[in-house]
Amino acid sequence: MILEEFLPYRLNVLAGLTSSALAQIYAERFGLSIPAWRIIVTLGQYELRTARDMAPDGVMHKSTVSRAVSALEKRGLIVRRPNLDDRREEWLALTPAGRAIYEAVAPEALAVEERLLSALTPQEQQAFTVLIDKLTRQARLLAPRSVEEDDA
Amino acid sequence: MILEEFLPYRLNVLAGLTSSALAQIYAERFGLSIPAWRIIVTLGQYELRTARDMAPDGVMHKSTVSRAVSALEKRGLIVRRPNLDDRREEWLALTPAGRAIYEAVAPEALAVEERLLSALTPQEQQAFTVLIDKLTRQARLLAPRSVEEDDA
DNA sequence: CGCCAATCGTTGCACGGGCAACCAATAGCA
DNA sequence: TGCTATTGGTTGCCCGTGCAACGATTGGCG
Numbered sequence A, B: 001m002i003l004e005e006f007l008p009y010r011l012n013v014l015a016g017l018t019s020s021a022l023a024q025i026y027a028e029r030f031g032l033s034i035p036a037w038r039i040i041v042t043l044g045q046y047e048l049r050t051a052r053d054m055a056p057d058g059v060m061h062k063s064t065v066s067r068a069v070s071a072l073e074k075r076g077l078i079v080r081r082p083n084l085d086d087r088r089e090e091w092l093a094l095t096p097a098g099r100a101i102y103e104a105v106a107p108e109a110l111a112v113e114e115r116l117l118s119a120l121t122p123q124e125q126q127a128f129t130v131l132i133d134k135l136t137r138q139a140r141l142l143a144p145r146s147v148e149e150d151d152a
Numbered sequence C: 001c002g003c004c005a006a007t008c009g010t011t012g013c014a015c016g017g018g019c020a021a022c023c024a025a026t027a028g029c030a
Numbered sequence D: 001t002g003c004t005a006t007t008g009g010t011t012g013c014c015c016g017t018g019c020a021a022c023g024a025t026t027g028g029c030g
Helices: A007-026 A035-045 A060-075 A096-117 A122-142 B007-025 B034-046 B060-074 B096-117 B122-142
Strands: A077-080 A088-095 B076-081 B092-094
Touching: A007 A096, A007 B007, A007 B092, A007 B096, A007 B122, A035 A077, A035 A088, A035 B096, A060 A077, A060 A122, A088 A096, A096 B007, A096 B034, A096 B122, A122 B096, A122 B122, B007 B034, B007 B096, B034 B060, B034 B076, B034 B092, B034 B096, B060 B076, B060 B122
Parallel strands: none
Antiparallel strands: A077 A088, B076 B092
């Protein structure tokens, strides 16, 4: 067994490197953690969501989301509004300041993705996307019930 | 910008899922952390290495390696021997108990990899490997000097 | 030889995040 | 209506790990 050829190892290494590359933007320049970054992007995309929606497939633990939301609120980047139809949950939305950050950070993040993908031809990029999807579906089957799902 | 289509995000999700799948083996069944697991595998492969060799491309921080080595030694899975030619570093090697774990865990880990890859055709597997390599090389260029490298 | 720089490894500190227990609110159902 | 189960979210606790500073050893070079 050769670690350097082991798929999960290589995926971890690659994911770590890309995260590092990205962190130069959202962390060093905007002081965002990974969870905060994901929340900003999601709200930039969907306008109005609940905390639960921030981790669609259980990618983040709900406690992680909770704390990131608190931090973002404290910094004035997002606001919480009660959902009167179901007072257990709250609506989240970007403030103008939050949206400003989103609009500053998103293009740069996409540029990093671009630079990454520039190592591949368009055909390869397409193929890679397809393969990642297949593997992700398969991994979901093999992984223990993704985060929570069995909360109670 | 759509998070679910963002390459670094997808890589993180996939890496996380595969890690989870693997952790069912090395963590739940053998009580190994990721760093410990990597050390066991590396020593199973190379027989005799130093702590520094455990993180070839700076994938793990040296403090992480140091603590994992201590833990493995305490559990009697590896031994340290002084290198008399350079007393700053130490040789690491598996004990019989450590090798037993390696030999129990490696086939199962490979089986998980197998199940993962079974979602792809052999041609796709080959292609995926090549693409990962290309992206990893590129990511290394974009990421801030990998862990340490600039230690002093 | 003697000094400074570089290298291997350890450790104190702080922080992020997982886990589990918990509260509040709603849903299901008799 | 009332009782229990479920769900959204928060928080205390603990562990893993990155960072930076350090001790010990070696290398480079005058």
